[in-house]
Amino acid sequence: MCNDYCNGRRFGKSATRRDVLKTTLAAAGFAALGPLTGRLGTASGAVSAQTTFTIINMFGGNDGLSTVVPRGLASYHSLRPTIAIPPGMELSLAGGPAGTTAYGLNPKMPKTQALWDAGDAAIVNLVGYPDPNLSHFESEDIWSFGMRNGSGSLTTAASGWIARYADRYAPTSLGAMSVGIGRRRDFVGGSTNPLLLGRLSEFQFQRDGQFANNHLHRLEAARQMLSTQPTTGLSGEARAALDSAHQLVDQVQAAIASYSSTVVYPSNSLARSMQDIARLVQAGFPTRIFYTGFGGFDTHSEQNAVDGTTGLLTGGHADLMQRLDDAVGAYADDAKAMGSWDRTVIAVISEFGRRNFENGSLGTDHGHGACVLLMGGAVNGGSYGPPMTDAMLQEDQLEHLVDFRDIYREILADHLGAGSLSAVFPEAQQISTTLGLV
């Protein structure tokens, strides 16, 4: 199961469900509709002056209660007798301009704590959507489409929310981009044809190892041949796609070549993706939304334990928190160095949270609401959403008291400067909250 999340592929039984089906006629965010020429987008070569929104998806359902710890709630400890973060081990959020003693951070997140202290991090608790679904696939689709009531409203949506945003507010191939995780349903539909990349370094015309000169020679011949092709008809559309391919490869490879930074990124997949995003920002890509993520959050077993010898937190979830913290910390340093941090908002999301009580395997099963983390110079640091209570924890699942689309909506409007979002999030919501996140 983990592999599905780790490599970002989206197949499976959920894909047969009704609400997904409707989207597929226009699906494939990598699709080109109409001429591509002129809709490519161009990197400026200087650090992007635009505001950016980066989404980090923790695939598999993150345990929010181990991420942002409700340290003062007795039920947290009684329901999780072996996996709760022990009292005093959590990192304090009392510092900074919006300090709180109600919550603490996972002990593996010191860099996030530093951002909090600087007023550059926020937590939103109890985030979700109505009528929660415990299937990874269904729940991820709901987040990707930005729609809860599939079969009714998807007829008009028929696309991911990023595709709808890009069509209206960033209509070039570079306007919104997936990095390090390949194709995602957030990008499907629409007509903008966003670039969905694995590693930047792999987005090129692979050379023939032994014949470097000949490889350049044949590429030149291909470009010359393309330059004289007709632009009409179906083969004209093929030419446009081929032209775009050459232009985009050039831009991405130029971004890699020109990147300069003194920041040392850790060697995990999220960190590599974050550094790729830094390369694109530094090269002036006109990208407004970056989407990346990493997997392993389906922590049904052995997620947390305190090492008897070292007294340190260990376990699968703890390792993931450290990777997240290291990657975001490095990106923050890089963005500050290049002067883009104040134009940055990062949202750390997951398809759902986990049960309030631990299971018999030192883990937690699928749950409902969970926290979303925000980082960036443009974030209004602090804690958002209704306070968590003991009574809430006594239920099996945390309910959702903040709709995830309100977070997206505020960031798109107040940070990216989007106008009307009624076509991006067309569905009526049960709960609507003004948060003031950015």
Added chain:
Amino acid sequence: MQVSRRWDAVVAAASFAILLTGCGGGGGAGPGLGGGGGGPEAVSLAAKTTFTADDVGHLLNRTRFGPAPADLTAVQQQGVPLFIDTMLVLPANTPQEAQVATDEIEDPLFPQEHELVRWWLRLMQENPNPFQEVLALFWHDHFATSQEILGGDKKQWWLAHLNLLRHGGTGNLRTMLTQLATDWTMLEWLDGVDSTDDAPNENFAREFWELFTLGVDNGYTQADIVQAARCFTGYRTRFDDVTGLSRVEFDANRHDTGDKSILGQTVLGRRGVDGAGEYTDMVNLTLAQRPVAEYMAGKLFTFFCYPNPPAEVTDALAALLRASNYELAPVIATILKSEAFYSSTSKAGLVKSPAEFALGFVRATGMRTHMDDLDSGLSDAGQRPTMPPNVNGWPGGALWLSAQSMVERANYVRDCLTHRTSETQTGLDLRTLLPEGATSTSAQAVDALAGLLRVSLSATDRTTLVTYLDTQRQSNGTVVASPFDAANNAHITERVSGLLYVLAQHPTYHVR
């Protein structure tokens, strides 16, 4: 349940020959056919009588992942009509099929995900009748299921599922629908194994009509779906402790035995093991009561010829399908032999899918690629066979054309050329593709390889490519004259390989 023979009766009353000639054949468009677009031949289902070399190339492009040199010889020997009739015969359980399975699947009881992909890719690459795989890919896209749904002890179900499509592709539509309704992979994929009398699952009932037989909202209601779902109840999975494998079986206790009212008809409830017969009843009822033939005729014509065919065409093909009691071969043969198939409207092109692009390249050049290259190439390009994105299959057509996919296609060709192997693992000698071998000129090389790939070159293109062969790029970036010498192994390895690489980026090579 009694099945109405209404449609068959109508068709039987009509003379089949008149039906087809009435469709604008014989050069004169019949009344009401003039508005079809693309001229009378574009809508005529009358059999074409003479075939140009371009016609033959077009036929091969659409029916076997593109022309291979041996195919041209076969057409010349047999003539087009016989060649078509021959390829419509789809053999089952051939020695080759068995050998490929043995080669690619280590444990047939527990096949791995990639092994199932590669098993089929090998067949696509090596089946002497590639039409069997082209058509199976069409059906796989139409009745889209993904092996992703099958866990380790169920993976082997996929072999039977795919073979149902591979062996039955030109068989009987009624048979195929009936088999698919109780196919284990399909039952798992669309929740049939969880559909019980207490809680009938509507997933299969809905897709059966919406995607497989009628089209969305075409003659059924939500109330029909609810009732039809009651027919589709009773199958369940069982894990066999002895074999360690899961299987699917009909459990009469889970079947809804009540009468159902569907599409204005009553389906009498069946009891006991006979309950499974309601799956067949549903297929028969749908074929009898609704325009399944029109829907399927439109899909087949669109796949082979061009999208949005006029109603005259689909109506005539649908009548033929009913007249033959849903035998598919006569309909497919009629399409492939028709004036419409060879019309300029049809030849205006369809976008190649990644599989058509990749398989076309290896078949035309005679390469035997590593399955790694083929598998990863198609995965990167978004069309990994056996794993469509959802029940609606792959979004196709112009949606396949994107900058990203063009990079992936070029890299696939690069991998083929760099890793090329032959059946004897000695490497494909690209010189054998040249008309005069070691004495071929640059112009002969360009013309031969463009012809091989069926790329249309302008005079300017030809000059560009001949110049490419007759020059050399130096490390400092300057390009100097260096006449092509087909006897020079380095020229073959670098330049002829490079020529194929460039030709594969010609826009016309992305259109079939």
